[in-house]
Amino acid sequence: MRIPKRVAVIGAGSMGSQAMWRLAARGAEVIGYDRYAPGHDRGAAGGESRIFRAAHLGEPGYIPLLRLADRMWDRLQRETGHALRRRSGCLVMGETDSPAMRTLLSSSAGNGLDHEVLDREDLARRYPQHRLPEGHTAVFDRMGAVIRPEASIQAAAGRAEQLGARVHRYTTVREVAPAARGGVDIVTDQGTDHVDAAVVTAGPWINTLLPDLPRSVDIRRLISSWHIPTRHDWFAGGAPAFVRATPHDCYGLPSPDGLSVKIGLSLARYLPVPDPERLDRTVRPEELGIFRELIAELMPDLNPDPIRLSVYMEGYTDSGNPLVGHLPGEDDIIVMAGFSGSGFKLSPAMGEIAADLALDGTTDHPIDFLAPAGVGTA
Ligand SMILES: Cc1cc2nc3c(=O)[nH]c(=O)nc-3n(C[C@H](O)[C@H](O)[C@H](O)COP(=O)(O)OP(=O)(O)OC[C@H]3O[C@@H](n4cnc5c(N)ncnc54)[C@H](O)[C@@H]3O)c2cc1C
Structure with missing residues (x-):
């Protein structure tokens, strides 16, 4: 029997809740952490509404990701039975x-x-x-x-829990460190968990957790x-x-x-x-x-x-493009941060991509232009 990969998701907000859903759906053992609780309004996701739109004012690379997100929003609604998005x-x-x-x-x-x-x-x-x-x-x-952000985060986190994910609410992660024996150590005030891979989706707290990001947020x-x-x-x-x-x-x-x-x-x-x-x-x-x-x-x-x-x-970020991918030099740590005011619409696509990266080490979705170290340097 194949042993499921153990994956930590740090920050069960917009991106993290979707990553937990997709990872759990694909059979991973998922451990989520949030300094508050999914659906809170203290970070990037509060205020009851977010715009989804396909018409983009800049980078054409977003179009396939928006199409993926569009399908995944429908899927999350279908699986949870919650009305999360109104086609206005x-x-x-x-x-x-x-x-x-x-x-x-x-x-x-x-x-x-x-x-x-x-x-x-x-x-x-x-x-x-x-x-x-x-x-x-x-x-x-x-x-x-x-889109309804708080409801969406709760729906995705709730679906992940239904599929077996464990979510540690009101648990702040203090450190995410590559472990000497391979994998990653997740340090909280309650102790240290060892996982095969970590997805860091700490939103506005990203610099507190990962102060040396290759591009600044x-x-x-x-x-x-x-x-x-x-x-x-x-x-x-x-x-x-x-x-x-x-x-x-x-x-x-x-x-x-x-x-x-x-x-x-x-x-x-x-x-x-x-x-x-x-x-x-x-x-x-x-x-x-x-x-x-x-x-x-x-x-x-x-x-x-x-x-x-x-x-x-x-x-x-300076370019307006988020950092999405493995941290340079770290095969087991994935970062998703710096969504520059337009990430919510993409969040279920990011969840799918996080699951690809954590479970397969790579993704077929076109994210090279979002490489954490910048295009051409990843
Ligand atoms: C006012 C406003 C309006 C916006 N409008 C739109 C819009 O219309 N359309 C759109 O697409 N996008 C919009 N955006 C952007 C979008 O909301 C963000 O890009 C998105 O929410 C970012 O998600 P995130 O997962 O990075 O951060 P968050 O959703 O904030 O999630 C981060 C999570 O990490 C947790 N966390 C942080 N540090 C730790 C730690 N050390 N340990 C444990 N947990 C931790 C936090 O508690 C939080 O739950 C808007 C943003 C804002 C602020």
Whole structure:
């Protein structure tokens, strides 16, 4: 009888919960650890909604990974019976001649994505809740969806447990170290576990656990702000999620309860987080002012006073591409970090890839461009 591989997953958040699910489904003995509990809101995954979209503003390498993620989201919903993703569509709006919009338009057409290009008049008729300035275009991505992050993490972790995974909640891993006898030692305050391989998915805490990453991950503080519409038909037209590219960088999602619209800002507005255990959750008046200005200009039918404000954190890399793969020189330690504000949609694909890497040492999925040491140096 083949002895199952023993695999540790450190951080049962967005990526880790999916890695646990896929590893357990493939027969591994899975031990998960989280400093809190799956579904908590202290890291990168809180705030009730995340955008899924296939229309990508940059790197074309994401398209096959998004397609894999799309299939895996359906599979997780089927296996768990939970409604985790609503096909709302996603509107991406920006200056027609900007490099980001040009890439989006050409890659959407070139990759056969199910989309529609809308000019100002089309948008005003179909989605009057959004104002589109002169010289801007909107792309409606029909694969776009709203995902429920906390529910998804709980569903994936719960499914992994059903399949035999053990999850140590409220257990902080202090060290992940290659063991002299092969495999990896996982050190917690309760003791040391020895495993064949470790998948490190510590999100915004990655630098605390692995301080010598080959590419740096910069932890930033993100504010989400929820606003009630002042017109009753704000949610008309299927209430798509939306992304506004340059020069108005922001994004938003209708709340799953249908009451409000959540708005988030662009990376340029995010402050650094020197210590993830001491995230500053106080929103300053000047930060609120940014939301007010955006609302006045782009979505004037939203009430500028928020009904909820929440602060989260996320790891960003210089390129915007996460680190996904074996740590250089370590055959048994896999890292997935630095998802740069757009990882949630990919998380079940990352779970599948984590299982490939931990169990087979390699994957057929195209992730070379995400190599932890950078492209061409892995
Ligand atoms: C406000 C906001 C909005 C976003 N919007 C979108 C969006 O619309 N679409 C999209 O695709 N992406 C979006 N993202 C990005 C996406 O949410 C992240 O890329 C993703 O959640 C990162 O997942 P992660 O697993 O790396 O981190 P997390 O989900 O934070 O998971 C890390 C886990 O590790 C645990 N942990 C850390 N250290 C240890 C340790 N030493 N021992 C044990 N456990 C540990 C933590 O408790 C946590 O559960 C957004 C991010 C933010 C913050």
